[in-house]
Amino acid sequence: MPVVDALRARLGPDRVLVAEAARGPHRDSWVMSILEEVHGAAPSLPACVVRPQTTAEVVEVVKACGAHGAPLVPFGLGSGVCGGIRPSAESVVLDLGGLHRVRTIDVANLTATFEAGMRGSEAEAAVNRAGLTIGHFPQSHEVSSVGGWVATRSSGQLSNRYGNIEDLILGLEVVLPSGEVLTTPVTPRASIGPSLVELFLGSEGTLGVITAVVLSLHRAPERREVTAWYARDFEAGVEAVRAIHQAGWSPAVSRLLDPGDARRLLPTHARGGQSLLLFVHEGPARLVEVELEACSTLARGAGCEPAPAEATSTWLEHRNQVPSFPELIRQGIVFDTIDLSSTWDKVVPLYRAFLASVGSQAHLLLASAHVSHAYRSGANLYLTFALRPPEPSAMREAYWGCWREVMARTLEVGGCISHHHGIGRVRLGWMEAQLGTAGVGVLRNLKTSLDPQWIMNPGVVVQRG
Numbered sequence: 001m002p003v004v005d006a007l008r009a010r011l012g013p014d015r016v017l018v019a020e021a022a023r024g025p026h027r028d029s030w031v032m033s034i035l036e037e038v039h040g041a042a043p044s045l046p047a048c049v050v051r052p053q054t055t056a057e058v059v060e061v062v063k064a065c066g067a068h069g070a071p072l073v074p075f076g077l078g079s080g081v082c083g084g085i086r087p088s089a090e091s092v093v094l095d096l097g098g099l100h101r102v103r104t105i106d107v108a109n110l111t112a113t114f115e116a117g118m119r120g121s122e123a124e125a126a127v128n129r130a131g132l133t134i135g136h137f138p139q140s141h142e143v144s145s146v147g148g149w150v151a152t153r154s155s156g157q158l159s160n161r162y163g164n165i166e167d168l169i170l171g172l173e174v175v176l177p178s179g180e181v182l183t184t185p186v187t188p189r190a191s192i193g194p195s196l197v198e199l200f201l202g203s204e205g206t207l208g209v210i211t212a213v214v215l216s217l218h219r220a221p222e223r224r225e226v227t228a229w230y231a232r233d234f235e236a237g238v239e240a241v242r243a244i245h246q247a248g249w250s251p252a253v254s255r256l257l258d259p260g261d262a263r264r265l266l267p268t269h270a271r272g273g274q275s276l277l278l279f280v281h282e283g284p285a286r287l288v289e290v291e292l293e294a295c296s297t298l299a300r301g302a303g304c305e306p307a308p309a310e311a312t313s314t315w316l317e318h319r320n321q322v323p324s325f326p327e328l329i330r331q332g333i334v335f336d337t338i339d340l341s342s343t344w345d346k347v348v349p350l351y352r353a354f355l356a357s358v359g360s361q362a363h364l365l366l367a368s369a370h371v372s373h374a375y376r377s378g379a380n381l382y383l384t385f386a387l388r389p390p391e392p393s394a395m396r397e398a399y400w401g402c403w404r405e406v407m408a409r410t411l412e413v414g415g416c417i418s419h420h421h422g423i424g425r426v427r428l429g430w431m432e433a434q435l436g437t438a439g440v441g442v443l444r445n446l447k448t449s450l451d452p453q454w455i456m457n458p459g460v461v462v463q464r465g
């Protein structure tokens with residue numbers, strides 16, 4: 001293919017991988033892609049995978065793809081769960097794994113600059129050595145990249161204290177579809193027109209290639225304490241979390257597991273039909289002391305009863321263990337998670353709508369939920385479902401049946417269709433209902449203006465129309 005020859009000429013043959021084994025693993029972790037693979041569908045392989053080592057080499061890749069009109073699909077570490085990476089046969093996958101260095105750690109300003117392909121857990125380890133923390137701990141911490149965090153607008157499990165990725169980011173280096181390199185100023189805040197950093201948060205590879213990210217850091221916490229509580233039901237637990245966050249407290253974790261999630265994730269500590277509320281307090285020692293006391297008082301005031309603190313320690317220890325999707329699919333089980341968000345008044349209605357709709361699907365094994373990111377004006381709702389249809393051929397339709405129900409009920413109730421996983425391909429069909437024709441029109445015009453050929457990860461976030 002001419003684009004492959006052009007890439008070889010620009011980068012040298014060792015940066016351009018064409019062997020089938022090298023092209024194969026470059027998709028994300030969307031259940032539908034895994035299901036197709038397990039069911040024996042031929043994987044969709046790109047024309048080649050390029051592994052640049054520098055921003056200048058990324059520029060060469062973007063220019064070569066532009067000259068040949070070849071779709072270009074950025075790949076961080078492939079932990080995305082929305083189908084954001086499904087390269088077509090004529091596309092080029094840009095694997096950011098060669099950009100994996102720490103550029104700077106500035107202890108005085110509490111900033112660090114990471115190349116975009118750096119593994120999240122390695123970035124955290126690097127700043128830990130200086131007594132600092134990024135504070136961004138998605139469950140996929142060890143299998144996601146810093147650039148991927150930005151590209152998907154991700155959230156960490158301790159976001160209540162440290163913020164989501166948009167609260168941590170100070171600056172970006174992006175290779176635009178034109179081949180120009182955009183470097184945003186590094187400053188704690190700016191009033192210089194609309195934020196160019198925001199433009200790329202959640203862009204999922206459609207507007208440019210993020211090559212470096214400047215994050216604001218925190219000093220490592222002095223102290224950590226944990227508590228756990230039983231709430232008589234999910235509604236009472238939501239009230240407790242709301243009361244705490246609206247009173248101005250920000251426990252690093254305030255995680256409310258409904259009875260189903262409590263039984264599945266912490267069976268030793270689950271109690272009947274009650275919900276389980278887990279708190280992690282961390283930061284300066286005196287703050288932790290006061291916050292723990294205040295949150296405990298507010299939890300009691302909302303009718304919660306103390307549960308063994310060990311429930312929270314156990315969750316902390318095992319929080320990143322997840323079932324193997326291929327293994328579940330081989331057992332005939334379709335399993336997925338859906339992250340939503342809403343203002344406080346809609347959290348419980350969304351939860352009830354989920355239980356009523358997905359909970360009544362045929363061949364259901366599991367429908368459960370938790371709240372894990374709380375704000376003054378609302379929270380997320382994280383849903384899990386599993387079904388086992390009688391025939392493997394029915395798994396796909398069963399999967400989409402649940403998604404259609406959740407998306408439709410969310411929009412009906414007035415919630416938001418994603419809190420942190422993003423759009424990819426799985427939510428594409430609901431973008432217009434969520435944003436309106438005007439909103440999707442803005443995204444489409446933005447895309448056309450930055451990427452007139454629509455070569456940057458086409459088919460994701462917004463359709464050409």
Ligand SMILES: Cc1cc2nc3c(=O)[nH]c(=O)nc-3n(C[C@H](O)[C@H](O)[C@H](O)COP(=O)(O)OP(=O)(O)OC[C@H]3O[C@@H](n4cnc5c(N)ncnc54)[C@H](O)[C@@H]3O)c2cc1C
Pocket residue numbers: 028029073074075076077078079080081084085096116117137138139140143144145146147148149150151152153154155156157203204205206208209210211322420421457460
């Ligand atoms: C077990 C598990 C747990 C998870 N837990 C969480 C969680 O707690 N919080 C959370 O927010 N998410 C979570 N996720 C989702 C996923 O880990 C995040 O979306 C993560 O940010 C993706 O990073 P990545 O490097 O793997 O990106 P990839 O999967 O490689 O890419 C994701 C998207 O971003 C684009 N992209 C990647 N890198 C770049 C770049 N440098 N420039 C431009 N575009 C780029 C890709 O084209 C793609 O569209 C989880 C996923 C799994 C499998």
